[in-house]
Amino acid sequence: MSDASEEALGWRVLAREGGARAGELQTRRGVIETPVFMPVGTLGTVKGVRFEELEAEDLDARIILGNTYHLLLRPGPEVIRACGGLHRFTGWRRALLTDSGGFQVFSLADMRRVAEEGVKFRSHIDGRLCFLSPEVSMEVQAALGSDIVMAFDECLPGQAAHEAARASMELTARWARRSRTRFDELQRDSADAGRIEEGANASGEGLKGLSGRQALFGIVQGATHSDLRRESLERTAEVGFDGYAIGGLSVGEEKPVMYEVVEGLAPLMPDERPRYLMGVGTPEDLVECVARGVDMFDCVIPTRNGRNGQAFTSRGRLNVKNAQWSQDARPLDEACACAVCRRHSRAYVRHLYMAGEMLAAVLLSHHNLAFFLDTMRRVRQAIRSGDFTRFRLEFIERINSGLV
Amino acid sequence: MSDASEEALGWRVLAREGGARAGELQTRRGVIETPVFMPVGTLGTVKGVRFEELEAEDLDARIILGNTYHLLLRPGPEVIRACGGLHRFTGWRRALLTDSGGFQVFSLADMRRVAEEGVKFRSHIDGRLCFLSPEVSMEVQAALGSDIVMAFDECLPGQAAHEAARASMELTARWARRSRTRFDELQRDSADAGRIEEGANASGEGLKGLSGRQALFGIVQGATHSDLRRESLERTAEVGFDGYAIGGLSVGEEKPVMYEVVEGLAPLMPDERPRYLMGVGTPEDLVECVARGVDMFDCVIPTRNGRNGQAFTSRGRLNVKNAQWSQDARPLDEACACAVCRRHSRAYVRHLYMAGEMLAAVLLSHHNLAFFLDTMRRVRQAIRSGDFTRFRLEFIERINSGLV
Numbered sequence: 001m002s003d004a005s006e007e008a009l010g011w012r013v014l015a016r017e018g019g020a021r022a023g024e025l026q027t028r029r030g031v032i033e034t035p036v037f038m039p040v041g042t043l044g045t046v047k048g049v050r051f052e053e054l055e056a057e058d059l060d061a062r063i064i065l066g067n068t069y070h071l072l073l074r075p076g077p078e079v080i081r082a083c084g085g086l087h088r089f090t091g092w093r094r095a096l097l098t099d100s101g102g103f104q105v106f107s108l109a110d111m112r113r114v115a116e117e118g119v120k121f122r123s124h125i126d127g128r129l130c131f132l133s134p135e136v137s138m139e140v141q142a143a144l145g146s147d148i149v150m151a152f153d154e155c156l157p158g159q160a161a162h163e164a165a166r167a168s169m170e171l172t173a174r175w176a177r178r179s180r181t182r183f184d185e186l187q188r189d190s191a192d193a194g195r196i197e198e199g200a201n202a203s204g205e206g207l208k209g210l211s212g213r214q215a216l217f218g219i220v221q222g223a224t225h226s227d228l229r230r231e232s233l234e235r236t237a238e239v240g241f242d243g244y245a246i247g248g249l250s251v252g253e254e255k256p257v258m259y260e261v262v263e264g265l266a267p268l269m270p271d272e273r274p275r276y277l278m279g280v281g282t283p284e285d286l287v288e289c290v291a292r293g294v295d296m297f298d299c300v301i302p303t304r305n306g307r308n309g310q311a312f313t314s315r316g317r318l319n320v321k322n323a324q325w326s327q328d329a330r331p332l333d334e335a336c337a338c339a340v341c342r343r344h345s346r347a348y349v350r351h352l353y354m355a356g357e358m359l360a361a362v363l364l365s366h367h368n369l370a371f372f373l374d375t376m377r378r379v380r381q382a383i384r385s386g387d388f389t390r391f392r393l394e395f396i397e398r399i400n401s402g403l404v
Numbered sequence: 405m406s407d408a409s410e411e412a413l414g415w416r417v418l419a420r421e422g423g424a425r426a427g428e429l430q431t432r433r434g435v436i437e438t439p440v441f442m443p444v445g446t447l448g449t450v451k452g453v454r455f456e457e458l459e460a461e462d463l464d465a466r467i468i469l470g471n472t473y474h475l476l477l478r479p480g481p482e483v484i485r486a487c488g489g490l491h492r493f494t495g496w497r498r499a500l501l502t503d504s505g506g507f508q509v510f511s512l513a514d515m516r517r518v519a520e521e522g523v524k525f526r527s528h529i530d531g532r533l534c535f536l537s538p539e540v541s542m543e544v545q546a547a548l549g550s551d552i553v554m555a556f557d558e559c560l561p562g563q564a565a566h567e568a569a570r571a572s573m574e575l576t577a578r579w580a581r582r583s584r585t586r587f588d589e590l591q592r593d594s595a596d597a598g599r600i601e602e603g604a605n606a607s608g609e610g611l612k613g614l615s616g617r618q619a620l621f622g623i624v625q626g627a628t629h630s631d632l633r634r635e636s637l638e639r640t641a642e643v644g645f646d647g648y649a650i651g652g653l654s655v656g657e658e659k660p661v662m663y664e665v666v667e668g669l670a671p672l673m674p675d676e677r678p679r680y681l682m683g684v685g686t687p688e689d690l691v692e693c694v695a696r697g698v699d700m701f702d703c704v705i706p707t708r709n710g711r712n713g714q715a716f717t718s719r720g721r722l723n724v725k726n727a728q729w730s731q732d733a734r735p736l737d738e739a740c741a742c743a744v745c746r747r748h749s750r751a752y753v754r755h756l757y758m759a760g761e762m763l764a765a766v767l768l769s770h771h772n773l774a775f776f777l778d779t780m781r782r783v784r785q786a787i788r789s790g791d792f793t794r795f796r797l798e799f800i801e802r803i804n805s806g807l808v
Binding site for chain 2: 047052082326327343351
């Protein structure tokens with residue numbers, strides 16, 4: 001464990017099994033047991049799920065994400081700063097991680113233009129011309145006052161060729177240094193809207209021994225090219241960050257390729273820092289990438305697929321549109337103890353979905369998040385009790401066994 | 405108080421002030437203090453609000469509505485009966501009232517045809533030809549297993565002329581008798597899917613001394629014509645019901661006319677039965693009609709207006725779209741203690757609404773229901789402490805004083 005007295009983030013590994021690690025991440029807004037799944041709260045809300053639900057025992061999400069790109073456009077960093085940062089603006093009191101906007105800008109395709117200085121792009125809402133750079137991203141994330149800030153990176157499609165991937169990786173490395181520099185200036189100038197002064201944290205839980213400042217993570221790029229990934233990792237680690245992320249995966253490459261990149265890269269990442277695989281993935285992906293050494297994950301699929309009528313269960317996916325559930329009194333997942341499964345039947349959730357009731361999205365998003373978060377809880381227990389190898393096999397076998 | 409040993413419903417008046425009554429309604433699924441506002445759960449869900457929220461202390465809704473017309477079309481009474489009635493189908497454990505479908509069919513306008521036997525109409529979803537009659541409505545409501553069933557009536561526009569209103573009122577009177585007859589047969593045949601056997605009610609609270617059967621309310625019609633209203637009341641009371649409702653108001657007539665009809669009619673309604681004003685209304689309407697002797701209300705406006713960005717507050721309505729709230733850190737209503745007002749700012753709710761996030765509708769619906777339900781709580785307290793006259797004056801004055 002690193003000396004936390006000067007640190008923004010504390011981190012220690014509690015148990016290992018093979019490459020898998022069970023650890024504890026101390027943020028200024030609470031302790032987070034890892035491996036952890038972080039629900040995505042794009043616009044300051046995890047779509048359809050109230051904070052009270054996220055905090056309740058069946059979900060107990062300790063950290064959620066915010067998206068710099070989306071919050072930059074709506075309501076804008078000025079509004080959020082004026083309201084005292086994203087925590088006070090939204091009412092979320094636990095830890096927050098914000099991405100840098102790099103990935104979202106990347107997905108705008110031909111509405112953006114990348115240069116050394118930064119990225120010019122048009123808003124997907126009103127076409128307005130906007131600009132993001134390492135400096136701007138750090139400034140926006142300071143206004144948001146998130147507890148973990150991500151460096152500004154460029155993200156390429158999974159199939160990017162070596163030459164393009166090298167140029168992009170090198171740009172990302174230069175941007176990492178600029179991110180670090182501007183971030184440090186902002187911390188020095190107390191521009192962080194989420195700053196917690198010593199003794200100001202009501203619970204005191206997270207702040208103990210920490211600086212109360214924002215933490216900054218670097219991002220490793222390099223598409224699917226292992227030499228570029230390794231070089232990117234070296235150059236990012238040289239700058240020095242509180243944690244390291246693997247970016248540029250789950251962006252169109254084949255799944256075995258994704259696993260291979262993680263398998264090759266994660267063990268090389270600093271053992272004394274948390275490792276974060278961005279934008280991944282399915283429940284199987286989480287378990288498989290924990291086995292390869294990843295500690296942190298985020299993904300929109302529990303909520304997005306929930307809105308589209310899909311439930312994740314311990315026996316695979318359930319499509320509520322399927323007529324076979326129309327009179328089925330069983331819960332979405334018979335092995336699930338979440339608030340939705342304790343109270344509601346497949347028949348009811350299906351009815352709500354077919355009738356276009358927003359409660360369908362609310363209930364499916366809740367259940368799916370419960371399934372993801374509970375899976376991670378069980379992963380942590382398994383690693384800590386030396387039982388992860390067996391857990392992993394059984395989990396994958398069961399999830400492929402099909403619904404009954 | 406009526407002898408409840410053979411009754412489906414118990415009722416007693418606890419306090420009076422002028423025409424206002426504070427009472428207690430005993431249903432087989434719990435005791436309901438009156439005057440009461442009943443949130444509308446059209447399709448087996450109060451739109452955007454989870455049952456857990458409805459049961460929580462800040463809302464504490466003791467009874468909600470279901471709409472026979474909507475549930476007849478989706479998912480259909482066969483599905484709900486197969487799932488054990490609307491309570492077991494939805495997971496709602498407290499009292500349920502279902503309307504008869506008469507009002508909804510009325511609002512289909514030229515997609516319906518009324519005859520002595522019943523109403524032929526086309527589904528607003530797929531144009532399918534459907535049929536509702538007193539008998540069918542009772543059968544559907546038995547399959548739903550609601551705790552309070554409404555007789556099947558015809559509802560005319562508020563401006564209906566005397567001749568048309570008389571014919572319709574007479575038809576409603578004949579339908580009331582047919583509703584009663586078919587309802588009694590169904591109870592005898594134990595067709596009620598929500599039946600509670602003696603001793604079968606876990607809490608025992610509501611069932612004590614009650615028959616465990618469904619209750620049936622009659623509906624007084626007659627548009628705005630006082631002679632027809634009086635005759636309708638006589639003919640309905642002659643049939644005999646567990647409670648009496650005023651239908652056909654809030655359907656296009658002027659507000660003073662609505663108040664006048666209630667003022668003329670409510671005092672004539674059986675004192676030993678609860679009085680229910682259907683489909684009404686705004687917070688001011690509730691307070692004004694309690695003063696005129698009404699005990700029960702339902703209306704979609706807290707949730708519908710919430711979905712459209714409107715918050716009801718103690719100082720009148722707040723439109724979250726208004727730019728003046730964009731950095732306002734105050735809760736929707738500074739005098740409100742609901743979960744939304746305890747946690748979220750106007751700025752945040754406005755942001756969610758402007759960004760099209762469903763959480764906006766969720767939070768606004770919750771707050772609005774809290775405001776309606778809390779208003780009724782305060783109305784009950786005022787009547788019981790002999791303070792209702794002053795409460796009413798101050799409430800109306802405050803709500804018209806404007807937001808600050």
